[in-house]
Amino acid sequence: MDKEDFLPPDDEDDDAFNDEENLCQGCEEEAKLNRDGLCASCADKLERDLIRKREWRRVPAARKQSREALELLRNRVIKEHGKALELIAEEAPEISRNEAEKRALKKAKRRKRRQRGV
Numbered sequence: 001m002d003k004e005d006f007l008p009p010d011d012e013d014d015d016a017f018n019d020e021e022n023l024c025q026g027c028e029e030e031a032k033l034n035r036d037g038l039c040a041s042c043a044d045k046l047e048r049d050l051i052r053k054r055e056w057r058r059v060p061a062a063r064k065q066s067r068e069a070l071e072l073l074r075n076r077v078i079k080e081h082g083k084a085l086e087l088i089a090e091e092a093p094e095i096s097r098n099e100a101e102k103r104a105l106k107k108a109k110r111r112k113r114r115q116r117g118v
């Protein structure tokens, strides 16, 4: 038998919520919060965001999963809840750099085509 299939007892409290209500860090509603200071609904959002971002080490449900299983999980989250992050702030996309690269690529292609054409 593989003992590692069982989580150590320390991890059992991962989803434990406090008994008293406090302001949630995510939605600022009064609710019972977990260790991260999030209500149940925001905790779900955070988990989905971490899955979208492939931050597997921070997703308890991702433990001991194969890469394929994780990708399937991610695809399912995106299909059901969309691709946009719900709780974590989206990092500023590096559009300018990508656009510059694309333009350089196009230019190179055009140059090649011209050389061939002559």
Ligand SMILES: [Zn+2]
Pocket (backbone or CB within 6 Å): 024, 025, 026, 027, 028, 029, 031, 038, 039, 040, 041, 042, 043
């Ligand atoms: Zn919340």
